Amino acid sequence: MSSRDIEGEQVTIRHVAARAGVALSSVSRTLTGHPDVSPAMRQKVEEAVQALGYEPDLLAQSLRSGTTRNIGFIIRDIANPLFALVARACEQELRRNGYSMILMNSDGSVETESKNLLLLRRRRVDGVIASLVAEDSPYIKKTILSLRRPLVLLDREMKDLNASAVITDHYTGVYEATAHLISLGHQEIAFVTGAENVYTTRDRLRGYKAAFSDTGRDVPEKWMALGGFDAEYALIHTRNFLSKSPRPTALITGGIGSTAGALRALNELGLQIGKDIAFIAIDEWPLFDVFMPPISSVYRDAKAMGGEAAHLMLEMLNGKEPSESVIETKFTARSSTDGGL
Amino acid sequence: MSSRDIEGEQVTIRHVAARAGVALSSVSRTLTGHPDVSPAMRQKVEEAVQALGYEPDLLAQSLRSGTTRNIGFIIRDIANPLFALVARACEQELRRNGYSMILMNSDGSVETESKNLLLLRRRRVDGVIASLVAEDSPYIKKTILSLRRPLVLLDREMKDLNASAVITDHYTGVYEATAHLISLGHQEIAFVTGAENVYTTRDRLRGYKAAFSDTGRDVPEKWMALGGFDAEYALIHTRNFLSKSPRPTALITGGIGSTAGALRALNELGLQIGKDIAFIAIDEWPLFDVFMPPISSVYRDAKAMGGEAAHLMLEMLNGKEPSESVIETKFTARSSTDGGL
DNA sequence: CATTATTCTGGTAACGGTTCCATCCTAGAA
DNA sequence: TTCTAGGATGGAACCGTTACCAGAATAATG
Numbered sequence: 001m002s003s004r005d006i007e008g009e010q011v012t013i014r015h016v017a018a019r020a021g022v023a024l025s026s027v028s029r030t031l032t033g034h035p036d037v038s039p040a041m042r043q044k045v046e047e048a049v050q051a052l053g054y055e056p057d058l059l060a061q062s063l064r065s066g067t068t069r070n071i072g073f074i075i076r077d078i079a080n081p082l083f084a085l086v087a088r089a090c091e092q093e094l095r096r097n098g099y100s101m102i103l104m105n106s107d108g109s110v111e112t113e114s115k116n117l118l119l120l121r122r123r124r125v126d127g128v129i130a131s132l133v134a135e136d137s138p139y140i141k142k143t144i145l146s147l148r149r150p151l152v153l154l155d156r157e158m159k160d161l162n163a164s165a166v167i168t169d170h171y172t173g174v175y176e177a178t179a180h181l182i183s184l185g186h187q188e189i190a191f192v193t194g195a196e197n198v199y200t201t202r203d204r205l206r207g208y209k210a211a212f213s214d215t216g217r218d219v220p221e222k223w224m225a226l227g228g229f230d231a232e233y234a235l236i237h238t239r240n241f242l243s244k245s246p247r248p249t250a251l252i253t254g255g256i257g258s259t260a261g262a263l264r265a266l267n268e269l270g271l272q273i274g275k276d277i278a279f280i281a282i283d284e285w286p287l288f289d290v291f292m293p294p295i296s297s298v299y300r301d302a303k304a305m306g307g308e309a310a311h312l313m314l315e316m317l318n319g320k321e322p323s324e325s326v327i328e329t330k331f332t333a334r335s336s337t338d339g340g341l
Numbered sequence: 342m343s344s345r346d347i348e349g350e351q352v353t354i355r356h357v358a359a360r361a362g363v364a365l366s367s368v369s370r371t372l373t374g375h376p377d378v379s380p381a382m383r384q385k386v387e388e389a390v391q392a393l394g395y396e397p398d399l400l401a402q403s404l405r406s407g408t409t410r411n412i413g414f415i416i417r418d419i420a421n422p423l424f425a426l427v428a429r430a431c432e433q434e435l436r437r438n439g440y441s442m443i444l445m446n447s448d449g450s451v452e453t454e455s456k457n458l459l460l461l462r463r464r465r466v467d468g469v470i471a472s473l474v475a476e477d478s479p480y481i482k483k484t485i486l487s488l489r490r491p492l493v494l495l496d497r498e499m500k501d502l503n504a505s506a507v508i509t510d511h512y513t514g515v516y517e518a519t520a521h522l523i524s525l526g527h528q529e530i531a532f533v534t535g536a537e538n539v540y541t542t543r544d545r546l547r548g549y550k551a552a553f554s555d556t557g558r559d560v561p562e563k564w565m566a567l568g569g570f571d572a573e574y575a576l577i578h579t580r581n582f583l584s585k586s587p588r589p590t591a592l593i594t595g596g597i598g599s600t601a602g603a604l605r606a607l608n609e610l611g612l613q614i615g616k617d618i619a620f621i622a623i624d625e626w627p628l629f630d631v632f633m634p635p636i637s638s639v640y641r642d643a644k645a646m647g648g649e650a651a652h653l654m655l656e657m658l659n660g661k662e663p664s665e666s667v668i669e670t671k672f673t674a675r676s677s678t679d680g681g682l
Numbered sequence: 683c684a685t686t687a688t689t690c691t692g693g694t695a696a697c698g699g700t701t702c703c704a705t706c707c708t709a710g711a712a
Numbered sequence: 713t714t715c716t717a718g719g720a721t722g723g724a725a726c727c728g729t730t731a732c733c734a735g736a737a738t739a740a741t742g
Contacts, residue, residue, distance in 0.1 A: 013730095014728080025691075025692060029690095029731095037691095057404075057727090058463045059409065060697090061730080063404050063699090063727090065730075070443075078428055084425045085420050087419055088446055095445065095446075100443050100445070101445075102443055103443075122397070123399050123441065264631055267631045285627070285628055286601065286626070287604060289605075290607075290608045351698085353697090354700095355698080363721080366700080366722065366723075369699070397699070398698055400699090401700090402700080403699095404728065
């Protein structure tokens with residue numbers, strides 16, 4: 001006998017009706033708080049519900065009502081500490097409002113992402129919150145347009161989508177970070193991050209470039225590696241940059257994964273942060289403040305992002321128009337930006 | 342006009358039947374792969390499905406079949422990097438097998454956890470994978486017994502539950518870690534971790550104690566702080582221990598949160614790891630290998646845990662009896678255990 | 683007291699599928 | 713040729729709800 005066989009038959013509204021000696025429609029009315037229910041009826045039904053331990057089947061209710069109170073949440077990788085914080089805050093806020101979160105990793109693949117979207121549609125989720133792998137895939141765009149459900153994008157820009165979005169103002173933070181390095185006398189500032197087919201990269205790049213041009217300097221294009229958010233990409237390109245001679249005197253990494261890869265490369269080459277090279281990370285790893293030396297960073301409030309995403313979703317579910325919400329970034333100088341020159 | 346109004350009416354099996362000019366039962370048979378379907382019928386149905394862009398409603402299928410292909414996943418905190426790795430591996434494996442994951446944080450609260458379990462039951466999930474907040478809550482036990490669904494526990498021991506479990510062999514790793522410190526000459530080894538009402542703590546504690554008693558030493562009970570997995574708890578107690586005189590010469594922290602709190606305390610007190618104090622963390626933070634100095638740790642494969650949890654769940658869903666799976670731990674000495682004496 | 687408005691209640695039709703059952707064909711066996 | 717087995721199909725019941733509609737009971741009105 002497997003554990004599945006144990007399932008005693010489910011208690012349905014019919015059983016309750018029988019036990020209370022009333023029509024099943026009356027039970028439904030009582031339970032959904034319809035006004036036309038006599039105290040006597042309420043009494044009988046509640047007694048029966050209590051006695052049988054009845055609980056309404058959300059599946060059946062969903063089929064009937066056309067709303068599941070389920071929200072799909074698609075991200076590249078839940079193990080990314082930043083996304084994990086976003087997901088947690090988002091789940092908490094959704095849960096407080098009676099919604100559940102169906103979590104799907106897209107594993108950095110447009111194909112998986114697309115499959116996930118289609119599966120969520122078949123599951124009749126009420127809405128989707130997603131951090132897309134890329135903005136330039138026509139296939140994904142087509143899939144999204146066919147979703148026909150409220151959508152909240154995380155740090156992505158896509159036209160004609162009728163979607164809400166939580167957008168980070170990367171520009172400000174990265175501008176400040178780069179300007180800080182320049183003010184310290186750095187010019188050969190490497191920048192290792194993801195590809196330009198996502199808003200995140202483009203906005204950061206804008207800040208990076210502006211910091212140079214605003215001070216009348218040339219942007220050191222040769223020290224830019226814009227290709228992937230994964231640690232492997234950052235590892236290879238950081239290693240490459242730092243083996244050259246002359247090499248960059250400072251390094252900025254964009255994103256959690258890039259930072260991990262770059263730190264590994266620095267470690268491997270025996271270069272000490274804040275001494276042999278100045279280092280700034282965009283987005284914080286949880287223990288950055290106790291790292292030795294403490295790492296300068298461009299911070300954004302991931303918790304706020306998740307909460308805001310849930311909030312925008314709930315608004316759309318209440319019939320409001322899609323809208324955008326902006327998250328600030330803040331540069332904090334710590335001792336990892338000390339040396340390098 | 343809100344985005345919800347856009348929803349053009351759903352294409353159902355009825356529309357397909359009408360378009361193909363056949364009975365709706367025939368459409369169903371064709372789509373579910375029933376053997377008694379003529380090539381002509383298949384042709385007609387497939388043409389209609391294609392033309393209308395029909396996709397079966399998983400909700401309706403679930404209601405009929407009694408199986409949702411949804412698995413509930415309950416953990417204390419998805420932002421815990423270890424749990425995030427577990428969750429990712431688990432979701433990937435479930436997804437490969439056609440299941441989706443409903444994620445719920447219990448936020449360290451037995452009450453929330455219990456509510457989550459009940460909600461998952463109402464959502465008619467096919468099974469639940471959970472890392473429970475505590476093993477000694479009769480209320481939770483009662484709730485779980487009423488689940489009537491396959492259950493996989495993560496690192497927890499509960500009797501008479503008919504559940505599968507992924508169990509970590511903490512004993513070995515912690516024993517080795519403690520023995521290593523003892524062999525270096527440490528006796529005043531502090532141990533800061535969660536409460537004993539979860540298997541995790543008990544098994545670690547067993548290893549810690551055995552390392553002392555096996556060498557005929559007294560267990561330094563006064564340096565044990567077993568109360569909470571949260572960083573705050575570890576911060577306070579580490580601070581407290583290390584302000585004493587004499588103070589511990591070594592410190593072991595059990596769990597991701599404890600490690601974070603302890604590192605903050607050390608930082609705050611200006612104590613340098615691997616010099617002023619020997620330090621070992623149980624469970625690794627993602628960047629431990631590039632931390633300066635690198636941190637000695639008791640490692641376990643979180644990815645394997647998640648995959649194994651999914652595997653055990655799938656087995657139960659296929660009618661197999663509940664079973665247990667054991668995950669190994671491995672102590673690795675790095676330079677954080679150098680000094681202290 | 684008769685009549686009209688209000689509660690209140692029960693029956694039934696959806697929601698979108700699957701599956702059983704009965705019927706009609708067609709082909710193979712006697 | 714006649715009988716039968718089984719393939720192919722349509723119709724209807726069912727999964728567990730909610731919502732509409734009609735009728736019964738009660739209350740309010742003239």
